[in-house]
Structure formats: C-alpha cells, structure tokens
Amino acid sequence: MACSRPPYWLTLLLIHVLLTCSLVLSDEEDGKKLLKFKNSLLNTEGLSNWNITSAPCNSKPQNWTGVICNDDGSVFGLQLENMGLGGNIDMDTLAEVTSIRTLSFMNNNFEGTMPNVQKIGPLRGVFxxxxxxxxxxxxxxxxxxxxxxxxxxANNDFTGKIPISLTQLPLLVDLQLQNNKFEGEIPDFDQKDLKVNFANNRLEGSVPQGLGNQDPSSFAGNNVCGKPLGSCKIKKRNTLKIIIIAIVSLVAVLAAIVIAMFLFRAQKRGKNEYRNQIKKTDRNNTYKANPNEIQMHNQKEIYKRTDNGGKLHFVRTDRERFELEDLLRASADVLGSGSFGSSYKAMILDGPAMVVKRFKEMSNVRKEDFHAHMRLLGSLSHPNLLPLVAFYYKKDEKLLITDFAVNGSLASHLHVKRKPDEPGLDWATRLKIIKGVARGLDYLYQELPRLSLPHGHLKSSNVLLDDAYNPLLADYALVPLINKEHAQQLMVAYKSPEFTQHGRTTKKTDVWCFGILILEMLTGKFPANYLEQGKGGKPDLGTWVNSVVREEWTGEVFDKEMKGTKNGEGEMLKLLKIGMCCCEWDITRRWDLKEVMEKIEELKEREEDEEYSSYASEGDANSSRAMDDDNFSFSVTS
Structure with missing residues (x-):
C-alpha cells in the first residue's frame, strides 16, 4: 500500500521547527565558544554577564555585553570597546563562530602583534x-x-610597510592607519569611494595616483608629496645651489661676527655712563606697573623666538583676529592657577576680554597632533561649551585662548565665603546650571565618539557662568594632549572608582564625574577626594551622601544657602537620586548618559502634584522611607 504525501502546510511547519531548533542549538554552541574566547582575555569585569545560563542572542532582552546579533538569532559581531581588556585575542576560537562578520576591540590594552584576522575570511570590519x-x-x-x-x-605602534594585500580588497571604503610607525612608500589603492588616513607615520615618496582625491590632512606628519599635497619637484635640490647657499651663509656669519665685535667695543666705552643715567631716571620715576602685566610682557621675546614666529592660530571665523604681540601687550589679571597652569584675563585694545591659559604638561604631544586636535575643538559649537578661539604652540608650553565668562566658575559661587547679605545660588539657578552641563556633556559624547573621556576633567571649577548664569564647560577633551602621568595624577576622571581600583576608564567615567558635580551642587560640599594626588584618595562625595541618606537622614544633606522654591523639595530629591545613580561604583549598574539626560530633562523647579513636598515636614524617618519607596538602591563598594 503506497503512503500518501503529508499536507503541504505540515511540511512547512516541520521545516520551521527544524530550523528553529537548529538556531537555538547553534546559539548555545556559539555561547560556549564565546565563553572560551573570554577566558583568553584579562580584566573581563565588563563581561560579567557572559555566562552559560543564557544564550548570547536568544535571551530577551539580549544581555551579553558587546555581542551584536542578527535577526535570526546568530552572532553577527563583537563590539568590545573602552573596557580595559588585555590578554590574547583568540582568533581560532572566534573563527568557530561562523556567523561573525565584524570585530571591534578599540581603546583597550591589547599588546603584541596584530591578531591573525585572516582566520575569519568573511569579516567585513576590523577595528x-x-x-x-x-x-x-x-x-x-x-x-x-x-x-x-x-x-x-590607528593609534598603535605598528611598524614596517603598509600591507600590500589592503590594495586587493575590492569593497574597502575606510582605512585608518594614522599615528603608527609605518614606513616606506604608500602602495597604490584604486578602490572607488575609499577614504584613508595615513597621518603621522614615517612614510615617504609620492602619493599614489589613486589617492589624489583624499584630504591633504590624511598625509600630514610624513615625508610624502604629490597630489593632493605639493608637487614633488619642489623637494628636489640642485647640488650646486646647496653649495652656493652654504658659502653665502658662511660669509654672512663671519660678517655678523665682525660687526658684533665692532659694536661691542663702541658700546663698552659708554656703558658706565648709560647705567648712571638709568639709575638717575629710576629714582625720579614714580609709576608702578601692573606686576601681572609685566609677567606677560616678559614672555614677549620668548614667544617670538620660536618656530611659530610669534603666530597665533585662530580656529574660529566669527571672532576678530589679533596678533600675539597684541595679546602680550594687553593688561593682564591673574584669574587663578589650576591643574595645568595659570590663567590670565587679557584686555585686548579696542576688543573683548579674552582668557589665556598656559599649559606646560603637553610636551609629549607632537606638533601635528596638537594642531589637528585644536582644529577639532575649534569646530565644536554648543551654547554650553566655552568656545576655543585660538591657540599658540611651543614645544614646552602651549597657550589656549577662549572667551571670558563674566560670572566666573561654579566653584567660586559654591565654596567662596560670601558677605552676610550676599545671596547664594537658588534652586532654580542650580537646576538651570545642571541641565546646561548635561546638554553640553551630551554634545561632547555625540561629537567625540572616539574618545572614551569626551570631557575628562569635569568639575565645578571647569563650569563657568555667563552673564545670565548659563553654564559653559571648560577644559574639555584634553586627555589626548595632557602628558599621561600628569593626567592620571590630577585629572578628575582618574579619581573614579574604576581607575583607582582597576586602572581603567570607560564611557561611563565622565558620568561619574557628572554625578559628583550634581552632589556638590546640591550639598554645597567640596569633593575632598579631588585634593588627593594619584590613587587611593579620600572617600568621594557620593559615599558621604549615601551614608547620610541611608543611616541618618535629617534633610541636612542639601546646601543651606540654596533657597528652595516652594514645593521644589521633591524635585531636589529626584536630582539627588540621579546624582547618586551616576556615582554608582558598579559600572554595570551606573546609569549611562542617555538615561541621565532623560531624567534631568524631566525635572522642574517645583513638583506640580506636590507628591514629594510633604517629605520635608514628615521628619527624618519618612524622608528616608521616601527614598526607599522610589526603588532606590546605591552601592559604594566595588
């Protein structure tokens, strides 16, 4: 008896069931392989949610940090960035996850030779x-x-020639090799729509014809020529011309020596008479110059004797330009001395007041890198960023010129002793400042995605206030320029729990700094741990606030000089919670900036439904319970 065919719908159902089971089993196997890969790494605290109890892509929500999944539940790639990872990248194990198409291990601590990415032939992206x-x-x-x-x-220590096999990739559209030590000539690339960056290597020769349409900055810091750079003919020198120039130069030097000797003898005869005349003039002179102005003038010849030729580099087109000599001639008032150097308020003649900040801890950064980073900062524009106007480069010292903020720093309003009748910042103003800081920080995150520390030094003295008390973030995005040892000793980001305990920073480190700033704003207390240099400083402000809230809530946590808006206590409590969630020591539990932004933007000057306004009058116990009822939790131990 012949068997009849099963119905068509039943056949489709069986196929669907078999495919589903196959994907589930495949995902479980991929999970085992990824766990094996994890064992080859060091400092894997950020991968704590990689475990055998769940599959990488089938759990909802998908909770394996850094795993990118396809719609069909297979593993598409790994994006393990800014995590302080080290150890060995086990390409053999990763190759067994056959669906992987992209690998990113950017901004970690991997060392040694480049991993053998060729073991995963179908890869589309290597970062x-x-x-x-x-x-x-x-x-x-x-x-x-x-x-x-x-x-x-980019930004490794690769040497040797650029691999010729890169020119044989037909779909290549993005190649970033800057800031390494590649040498030799640039191979010829003919891929359409390809963008390259070979800046700051040791390359030489002419730019291949296929790369003639690239941005000239992509070849800066090398010894190369040709389109899009200058003609290579310019670099050729005639031997006879060199000999003639050398002879002329020698004659000029000898003539200068003879003239100098003649002038020296002529001036020596009248030297004593000249000194006596100067002394007589000084006795009759009653003018007292501004010592700060003299300090700036004394730098005039020093700055002019550099390879810059005394030139300021302006990075904004909406400012009236002036020369370095105008800046040095201007009267100057010392504004203060911070972590990196002194700041001066310079009154340019017939122009606005500018701030000149001197940096001496940037000696390790190359001139080309410094100029490129300054141009990047000059391109930033946001109402809550203090704009960089111009800069000056010298090997052992740099000047950054910015606008002047008339109301000084937030720190001066929070911590400087005021007169009895002088009011402090009220709640409405403090909320306005915090919202502005959050927006400025969010802008830095968006515009500087490659920096793990878009700000790096966020603290109350680096939040300036304009005439309407709008906040302006200052000293942002300087981590790539500051000498590493100095940065780790003094910059705020390196006071974070993740650095003091594990020696690393993450994308959430600036969030921790912002949380400390919020608590400083609400409590009026200065973060004592900022005064400690290096690791192992005093307990941070978040620890103190948590102890008060948890153990002895009295309402005294808020700054007494902050005049509360009627029915605003609930909003203050909400901001306190946000600040403490930003200061969470456990990075996996710490809020990211997106969540912080959403919560802060919801805050108002007063609570409309007065839900929280009764807490202040119900006593300490009720206030403590209010925080607990809001599902609030915060840990201060690693």
Whole structure:
C-alpha cells in the first residue's frame, strides 16, 4: 500500500521547527565558544554577564555585553570597546563562530602583534585602534578577505610597510592607519569611494595616483608629496645651489661676527655712563606697573623666538583676529592657577576680554597632533561649551585662548565665603546650571565618539557662568594632549572608582564625574577626594551622601544657602537620586548618559502634584522611607 504525501502546510511547519531548533542549538554552541574566547582575555569585569545560563542572542532582552546579533538569532559581531581588556585575542576560537562578520576591540590594552584576522575570511570590519599593538604586519595579512569594508588600526605602534594585500580588497571604503610607525612608500589603492588616513607615520615618496582625491590632512606628519599635497619637484635640490647657499651663509656669519665685535667695543666705552643715567631716571620715576602685566610682557621675546614666529592660530571665523604681540601687550589679571597652569584675563585694545591659559604638561604631544586636535575643538559649537578661539604652540608650553565668562566658575559661587547679605545660588539657578552641563556633556559624547573621556576633567571649577548664569564647560577633551602621568595624577576622571581600583576608564567615567558635580551642587560640599594626588584618595562625595541618606537622614544633606522654591523639595530629591545613580561604583549598574539626560530633562523647579513636598515636614524617618519607596538602591563598594 503506497503512503500518501503529508499536507503541504505540515511540511512547512516541520521545516520551521527544524530550523528553529537548529538556531537555538547553534546559539548555545556559539555561547560556549564565546565563553572560551573570554577566558583568553584579562580584566573581563565588563563581561560579567557572559555566562552559560543564557544564550548570547536568544535571551530577551539580549544581555551579553558587546555581542551584536542578527535577526535570526546568530552572532553577527563583537563590539568590545573602552573596557580595559588585555590578554590574547583568540582568533581560532572566534573563527568557530561562523556567523561573525565584524570585530571591534578599540581603546583597550591589547599588546603584541596584530591578531591573525585572516582566520575569519568573511569579516567585513576590523577595528583595533587605540591599543598597544606593535611590530610589522605581513604583506598578505588581508589576502582573500574580499568582503572586508573597514579596517581601523590607528593609534598603535605598528611598524614596517603598509600591507600590500589592503590594495586587493575590492569593497574597502575606510582605512585608518594614522599615528603608527609605518614606513616606506604608500602602495597604490584604486578602490572607488575609499577614504584613508595615513597621518603621522614615517612614510615617504609620492602619493599614489589613486589617492589624489583624499584630504591633504590624511598625509600630514610624513615625508610624502604629490597630489593632493605639493608637487614633488619642489623637494628636489640642485647640488650646486646647496653649495652656493652654504658659502653665502658662511660669509654672512663671519660678517655678523665682525660687526658684533665692532659694536661691542663702541658700546663698552659708554656703558658706565648709560647705567648712571638709568639709575638717575629710576629714582625720579614714580609709576608702578601692573606686576601681572609685566609677567606677560616678559614672555614677549620668548614667544617670538620660536618656530611659530610669534603666530597665533585662530580656529574660529566669527571672532576678530589679533596678533600675539597684541595679546602680550594687553593688561593682564591673574584669574587663578589650576591643574595645568595659570590663567590670565587679557584686555585686548579696542576688543573683548579674552582668557589665556598656559599649559606646560603637553610636551609629549607632537606638533601635528596638537594642531589637528585644536582644529577639532575649534569646530565644536554648543551654547554650553566655552568656545576655543585660538591657540599658540611651543614645544614646552602651549597657550589656549577662549572667551571670558563674566560670572566666573561654579566653584567660586559654591565654596567662596560670601558677605552676610550676599545671596547664594537658588534652586532654580542650580537646576538651570545642571541641565546646561548635561546638554553640553551630551554634545561632547555625540561629537567625540572616539574618545572614551569626551570631557575628562569635569568639575565645578571647569563650569563657568555667563552673564545670565548659563553654564559653559571648560577644559574639555584634553586627555589626548595632557602628558599621561600628569593626567592620571590630577585629572578628575582618574579619581573614579574604576581607575583607582582597576586602572581603567570607560564611557561611563565622565558620568561619574557628572554625578559628583550634581552632589556638590546640591550639598554645597567640596569633593575632598579631588585634593588627593594619584590613587587611593579620600572617600568621594557620593559615599558621604549615601551614608547620610541611608543611616541618618535629617534633610541636612542639601546646601543651606540654596533657597528652595516652594514645593521644589521633591524635585531636589529626584536630582539627588540621579546624582547618586551616576556615582554608582558598579559600572554595570551606573546609569549611562542617555538615561541621565532623560531624567534631568524631566525635572522642574517645583513638583506640580506636590507628591514629594510633604517629605520635608514628615521628619527624618519618612524622608528616608521616601527614598526607599522610589526603588532606590546605591552601592559604594566595588
């Protein structure tokens, strides 16, 4: 008896069930392989939610940090960035996860030679920038990887020639090799729509014809020529011309020596008479110059004797330009001495007041890198950022010129002793300032995605106030420029729990700094741990606030000089909660900036339904219970 065919719908159902079971089993196997890969890494605290109890892509919500999933539940890639990871990147194990198409390990602490990415032939993206990889990369390192579109190896210590196999990738559209030690000539690339960056290597020769349409800055810091740079003919020198120039120069030097000797003898005869005349003039002179102005004038010749030729570099087109000589001639008042150097208020003749900040801890940064970073900062524009106007470069000292904020720093309003009748900042003004700081910080996160510390030094003295008490963030995005040892000793980001305990920073480190700023604003207390240099400082402000809230809530946590708006106590409590969630020691529980922004934007000057306004009058116990009832939790131990 012949068997009849099963119904068509039943066949489809069986196929669907088999495929689903296959995907689930595949995901579980991929999870085991990724756990094996994790074992090859160091400092994996950020991967604590990688565990055998859940599959990488089938759990909802998907909770394996850094795992990118396809719609079908397979693993598409890994994005393990800014996590302080080290150890070995086990490419053999990753190759067993056959669906992987992209790998990003940017801004970690990996060392040694470049991983053998060729073991995963179908890769589309390789992102290894901002690590400590070194050594040569073999010429065939990317052979056969025909689907590769993006390769980013910037800011490492790679040496040798640029791998020729990169020119054989038909789909390559993005190649970032800047800030390494690649040498030799640039191979010829003919891929359409390709964007490259070879800046700050040791390359030489002419730019290949296929790269003639690139941005000239992509070749800065090398010894190369040709389109889009200057003609290579300019670099050729005639031997005879060199000899003639050398002879002329020698004659000029000898003539200068003879003239100098003649002048020296002529001036020596009248030297004593000249000194006596100066002394007589000084006795009759009653003018007392501004000592700060003299301090600036004394720098005039020093600044003019540099390779800059006394030139200021302006990074904004909406400011009236002036020369360095105008700046040095201007009267100057010392504004203060901070972590990096002194600041002066300079009154330019017939122009606005400007702030000149001197930096001496940037000697490790190359001139090309410094100029490029200044241009980047000059391109930033936001109502809550103090705009960079111009800069001056010298090897052992730099000047940054910015606008002047008439109401000084937030720190001066919170911590300087006031007269009895002088009011402090009220709640409405403090809320306005916090919202502005949050918006400025969010803008930095958006515009500087490659920086793990978009600000890096967020504290009350770096929040300036304009004439309407709008906040302006200052000293932002300077981490790439400051000498590493000095930065780790003094910059606020390096006081965070993740750095003091684990020696690393993350994208949430600036959030921790913002949380401390919020608590400082609400309590009026200065964060004592900022005064400690290096690791192991005093307990942070978040620890103190948590102890008060949890153990002895009295309402005394808020600054007595903050005049509360009627029915605003509930909003203050909400902001206190936000600040403490920003200061969470456990990075996985700490809020990210997006969540912080959403919560802060919801705050008002007063609570409309007066839900929280009764807490202040119900006593300490009720206030403490109010925080608990809001599902609030906060830990201060790692």
């Amino acid at each position: 290894l920038s901002y690590n400590k990889f070194s050594g040569d990369i073999s010429g065939d390192a990317f052979s056969g990887m025909s689907g590769l579109r993006k390769v980013e190896l």
